[in-house]
Amino acid sequence: MAEKAKKSSKLTPTRAENFPEWYQAVVKAADLAEMKHVRGCMVIRPWGLGMWEQIRRRFDEVIGELGVENVYFPLFIPLSYIQKEADHVAGFAKEMAVVTHHRLELDEAGQLVPAAPLNEPVVVRPTSETIIGESMKGWIDSYRDLPMLLNQWANVVRWEMRPRVFLRTTEFLWQEGHTAHETEAGALAESLQMHEVYRELAATWLAIPVIPGEKPASERFPGAERSFTIEAMMQDGKAVQAGTSHFLGQNFAKSADIAFSDRDGGRSLVWTTSWGISTRLVGAVVMVHGDDDGLRVPPLVAPSQVVLVPIARGGEDDARVLEACREMKRELETRSMKPGVTLRVRVDARDRRSVDRRWEWVRKGAPVVIEVGARDLDQGTVSAIRRDDLENRVEISIGDLSAALPALLEDIQASLLAQATTDLERRIRYDVVDLAGFEAHFEEPDAAFVVAPWCSSPECETVAADRWSVSIRCIPFDRAGEAGPCVICGVAGESAVWGRSY
RNA sequence: CGGGGAGUAGCGCAGCUCGGUAGCGCACCUGCUUUGGGAGCAGGAGGCCGCGGGUUCAAAUCCCGUCUCCCCGACCA
Structure with a gap:
């Protein structure tokens, strides 16, 4: 299952x-x-x-x-x-x-x-x-x-x-x-x-x-x-x-x-x-x-940051649950993630099974999805799915929602940046120093950036482009001072970022 | 523009070799059951089989032409 x-x-x-x-x-x-x-x-x-x-x-x-x-x-x-x-x-x-x-x-x-x-x-x-x-x-x-x-x-x-x-x-x-x-x-x-x-x-x-x-x-x-x-x-x-x-x-x-x-x-x-x-x-x-479940949208640019999914069961509770969601939305919208940016909250009460609605928002990458049912209202808590950690639901007491959500969203925002930063830092290569190393690195189809000196000649750019579809993405500001032998030809040059590009 | 692949239901695909008049899964609609953690059963709707021509009694299937899309390159935010 x-x-x-x-x-x-x-x-x-x-x-x-x-x-x-x-x-x-x-x-x-x-x-x-x-x-x-x-x-x-x-x-x-x-x-x-x-x-x-x-x-x-x-x-x-x-x-x-x-x-x-x-x-x-x-x-x-x-x-x-x-x-x-x-x-x-x-x-x-x-x-x-x-x-x-x-x-x-x-x-x-x-x-x-x-x-x-x-x-x-x-x-x-x-x-x-x-x-x-x-x-x-x-x-x-x-x-x-x-x-x-x-x-x-x-x-x-x-x-x-x-x-x-x-x-x-x-x-x-x-x-x-x-x-x-x-x-x-x-x-x-x-x-x-x-x-x-x-x-x-x-x-x-x-x-x-x-x-x-x-x-x-x-x-x-x-x-x-x-x-x-x-x-x-x-x-x-x-x-x-x-x-x-x-x-x-x-x-x-x-x-x-x-x-x-x-x-x-x-x-x-x-x-x-x-x-x-x-x-x-x-x-x-x-x-x-993005991950293999779909998109993950950073909360600050997400059209909806929190999606409330009311669970309707076709009974008397439905109206109560829906009204509770609307009330949560009203309350959450008084809060801000950043000054001046009030939370963007959506109640998805479409006539679909709650599980289908939930997975749709996961695919779309909504930062937080909260399912709300009658039982939650009775217990006074809801469980939230944060898109950057689908495995671990977050239990939040309804009374704490509006206080907890800005922090939760900040946390998701920070964790997405941290993941992307870690990936970049782990994969970017500073130890490719010569043509042999360059070739070995860029033979890999998913090869990451190489930071290595460039002699400033168009000829060396052409070599990298013709043989590995690699271009100089930029002369980085923070390592611009680091000089050394050009990774292609060996002539003295300054640091450049090499990579394939879209 | 070169080199590959593919066009069949909204999405993903089978059928094509060996012509016989269109199918599967998901999604969608209806009913019943189920009921808070990607439900089950039954029924149903939905196709100029990319387009044009040809062969044939008969073409998704064979032949010719054509268009489009995707992937890999060259060009670029």
Whole structure:
């Protein structure tokens, strides 16, 4: 019996059996999203979008405190705007969706065909540096207008060859911050500050430990002088770039001529930055925290943190049990896990067997599921299932619920971060020092990150990429000083994080 | 775009070799039983067997074409 229950709770396949397929199974089983209707595009379902909305809420709060204001720019960008920055064009040209017509007509066969070509085709934004730059040009006259700190929440389109739900989709949701500064130092400081915001968001809210660092030239954002990244390691050892922040120098200022009257009475170009996180983060949550029973959502970003499952037996008790659940919900919602973030509690009273409802929430990764029946009410206690420890139910007296739950959720949040951190620290390798060791390590399909010196030559990057599909994820900030012989060629270099990536 | 695999009920699959008009498990609906820790029995609904053409008395099955999806690479948040 127990064996049967245990066996059937597992997803097919398990992580060990086939990680990529497991990932897709979780996304489906947890009702996060579907790839449907259009190749590479997602239908994001409430439980998946809800996570993104929590991320969004938190991020808006943080950038609001930093003085960033939200704006919205058009989905379409004139081709002429895109054309202005050479590196930018080169970087995005291959994946741009282009709108060339503005009408459909029926042909002789009764098929709808595009008609009425546009004078100037427009592209669907792959990112908005160019169009926002064109506006900033008009909004910035003086150094007194700086810094200008803008952000937008938007969808963008990059026509990808190989889509993966959440991780790499043709259309995705993101925020893109765009700032303009009087000085180089101001812009650089901004990009580093946002980079740190991302690191903190990943660790604290998503319970994902990341390696902050700088991208090598080969992985820089098209048009950027410097790109900073937070790199997360999935359970299969592969990297996900979980957030990026770019110091754009004056590249976009030049191409859009964003100039201002400076303090000396002269004319200067602004220095700009851009930074973004996307719905990819939802995929990272799945791949970092998921287990063979399904998803595990960190409480701070869970659309519902506590799910109350009333047990109905078709008798007189049902109404009493349901009302008790509603009362618990009301009371729990007066409490907070973090200041200002009141608990999100759901009563799942759908007409389903209680066990089915419970397992559905386990699959979806709700942090805490509490079943409530008449017997519990009589005894004055309920038993809670915490998603990070399914084996051990937690007995809580009903009177203590609202006091106990914030702490329980904090504990779950902390334990998810601790597990992910332990996994990263246990698997990341600092002892790979030469090509033989490098090869031996990356022959394993689930090989984790290697931290080892790199001589800074593109040739060595190419060797790693061609032979093992390994790239330099970043030059980490915290070990940047450690020098040594390049792990590929032996020439002196500085420490880099090597790994396969999504 | 290269190399593999696969399209049959909502999900997972069998049937195809050897043509005979569609099945299993889960889910769903109804009834009865059971009753707080992934219930049992009985009944039921649900399919242009990816699409188009061909062969044939007859095609899920054979032939040709085509589309789509998945996995592994190259490109990327």
